[in-house]
Amino acid sequence: MEELMRQQQLSNGQKSERQELTCSVLFTNPKFRADKSSTKDEINSIARMVSNAEDLELDRVFRKVSKNDVEETRSLNRSLFEFGHNFEDADGWLKLEQPCKDQLATVLRYMFESHLKTTVQIEINNMYFNCHFIVLQVYSRFFSELEMIPLLVTLPENTVSQKAFMLSYKWMLSDEPVLELAHIVEVYVAATYLRITGLEAHCWSYFDDVECYNEDTACALYVESKDNPAMDVVRNMMLTRIRKFLLTFVATKEFLDLPTSHLIYLLDSDEICVNTEIEVFFIAVRWLGHNWNKRKVHIRRLMSCIRFNLMPLWYLxxxxxxEDHSLVMELIFHPEVEYKIDDSIAKITSRMYAASLEGNDAQSEDYASDSGQRNWICDNLCSYYHGVGCPNTREICFKHFEDYLLELQQCSKDHWSQVIFQDPSKKIDCCSSRKIKSDDLVSE
Structure with a gap:
């Protein structure tokens, strides 16, 4: 047993000795013999390999004295940065001329305008537009509020036409965009749907300008935008600008489809231009006659817009x-219309009588001018034009008005702008006064 224990101890001692052994590698120049070489010899060997050995501070590298005054050897495997070298201390770095590069805005604009690397497709009635989604997001709230970035977006053609989208995207890419008036309605409707605030404001800059839209152009825009609910506000504005052009508009078929509320606005306006208040009555007759069975329910409201007190007394x-027109006769004998006619006759004659008692040379037009006036005009195409006090006004009938509308259809398109305004406070040299003067000359 003791022998076994002794052998066990011996074996354990040998293992301990083997575990304490370490591996040591010493870098030496192979040209020198290991048994005779020294640190000094190794330094001299390296010094012969460089031009300025003093710069390497070899003594500092290879010699180090320990606490026990024993010379120690250090490794050559050191980093350049440990030597104190770096690239940050270059003299005149900031003074160097920097090379030019393409501006990011220029590169992006080229990519956008050339449709390079597009990120989304817009489909409108089987036509596809390759676009950059970020451009659409910048200007359109419709696209910016999408939760996911799509690869394909389909838009309804009835609100965003192909032409309108193309012009809208062109507007987004342009620094100084100019809208085409021929397509401004389509563009505005599309901008409203896509919520492109800047484009809407651009369209309104044209709508607000009376030089762009007034009278005939305002009427044309009104007609063109009738089927677009997004244009309702614009249509209402255009309606207020139809004054001299009203009678020409009445001569068109588009007038016959005028909404009731819009017709009421026109008939009730002080700004419309007419030769006589009788025309306002005939305008209502023309509109009612287009669909009498459905529209006769509006008689009371329409007749309330007619200012019978401004009509010539002789006509009333x-x-x-x-009058021999059946529809006109039906309206004239309508109880409310008949009451208005009789009431106007009574007021005009009573005021004329009161003026005559005072010794004034009363004319019916003097009293008619006291009420709210229209813009009175004198159109040379109007064959039934007379002063409000002329007895010949009794001959005016609806057939004459229809003939006048035919004349307006065939005249030059700028005829409306050539009519002259009449001052209701001034007496007109009408056919009645001319006839009186001629009779006086004959008697003399």
């Missing part, structure tokens, strides 16, 4: 006898 007295 003879209308129920001279």
């Amino acid at each position: 007295l003879y209308a129920r006898r001279e």
